[in-house]
């Protein structure tokens with residue numbers, strides 16, 4: 001039979017939205033391929049010689065008919081992406097797909113190109129008609145929906161028809177909604193959540209990140225989390241734990257329960273081992289309860305840019321290839337890596353950074369080099385190494401919207417609603433760079449003597465309630481209380497500082513609480529070990545000991561922070577912004593139990609220390 005000739009199809013669409021507005025939707029290849037009517041795909045292992053980054057794939061409904069090897073996608077956010085498939089079995093030899101968003105005065109000129117070679121001439125005509133009439137129309141329809149949503153500043157599901165729920169779910173939803181409003185007292189968020197479950201597409205609901213929704217809905221993060229946790233208790237939602245690979249950032253392992261979570265894990269994509277880290281790569285994610293809405297576990301694409309939204313570019317470079325990717329970066333920190341190097345290059349992006357940047361990939365390792373570049377640099381990447389490779393640039397703070405295991409597993413809503421959701425008693429889990437806060441009430445003894453037990457107990461309990469509330473609102477959790485002292489954990493240091501600031505303000509200003517409470521605090525951050533102690537999450541290690549010694553050495557109304565906390569970029573930024581409220585004094589302290597070393601600390605106060613009169 002005669003071999004088919006290569007076909008080239010080009011579609012052009014004029015859209016009013018900008019490339020940046022369109023990108024999240026057109027780069028979401030999992031969704032785009034589904035919209036185009038492609039059957040779901042699954043990974044197979046065709047060959048032991050598949051190059052790193054390439055994928056062996058098949059359509060799971062046509063397993064014995066179509067299989068192909070897919071090269072790594074290449075992309076430049078938010079302008080273009082492409083992929084090439086080489087078929088091992090099926091009616092095509094080869095297929096390439098390319099999308100480009102060109103900014104225009106009116107918005108965007110979107111060009112889609114498909115190159116393909118059919119295996120024989122008979123398929124040729126059918127494929128041509130299918131692509132130019134059916135696929136083009138489907139893609140156009142999708143773009144119209146996206147454009148409508150973008151112009152209304154909503155998500156596409158909000159301008160769509162409701163989806164199919166499980167039989168009998170409507171009745172259940174009514175009852176659950178009423179109970180959820182009663183439990184959470186947050187009617188507005190509940191109704192937004194119900195709409196999400198009714199209208200969103202399957203892809204939106206596979207992994208729901210409540211904090212990302214909170215941002216979009218303009219609601220407080222802790223309120224949205226409270227509704228989601230209550231909704232899980234009522235079987236409207238279900239949750240599980242994603243443990244992401246630190247290199248490719250994808251949720252390579254997911255566990256239904258903390259007790260079932262494994263510590264030593266493997267990433268198929270990076271072909272490397274990694275470990276669970278309670279404060280770095282473990283996130284709580286939600287999806288609808290299967291008795292309300294079933295979300296099929298189907299994937300339509302594994303390697304596209306939408307699967308890695310933190311990755312701004314990915315480029316394949318053969319030996320001596322040179323690329324000039326177009327970049328649009330935000331001020332912040334990015335990491336450049338390749339498939340062949342262990343190390344990385346750090347890119348600091350600043351408005352006044354360098355414009356012309358040449359990066360040479362060689363056989364040598366990256367050795368912690370750092371460069372400062374502008375937001376739209378003229379970048380060239382050259383492969384001078386002896387191997388072809390894939391090079392990519394990732395945003396460093398890639399998951400601010402995620403709920404980390406450390407912050408949520410000690411949070412009051414979580415521990416009250418799911419008291420059994422804790423680690424196995426024998427597990428010891430790493431928690432890197434976790435922030436520990438200790439507070440202490442200095443004058444409780446005095447309070448008991450002055451006011452009598454009954455009144456003092458009430459007031460001290462009230463003080464715990466206020467601390468509990470503030471810690472929850474600042475994305476933290478109370479690990480335990482020890483006498484008049486509270487031990488709390490936060491995902492990042494600035495949250496702990498904000499929390500103490502608010503506590504101090506309430507305790508020194510509110511007339512209801514009075515100025516009777518003399519609270520002091522200590523904050524440190526570093527690596528800890530997370531365990532299950534008596535059925536609750538607890539933390540051990542030097543970081544915890546230092547934080548507890550810091551509070552001991554603090555004076556009345558003082559926040560004693562370690563240098564590590566003080567020098568953290570977010571803390572610095574926060575202190576700078578609030579320089580008229582905070583008074584910082586540097587000093588050296590000998591911490592109890594750490595006799596050998598003098599510890600550099602910063603004493604932070606919210607009010608100026610009283611002036612001493614010299615007569």
Ligand SMILES: [Zn+2]
Pocket residue numbers: 245246247248249250252267268269270271
């Ligand atoms: Zn990985």
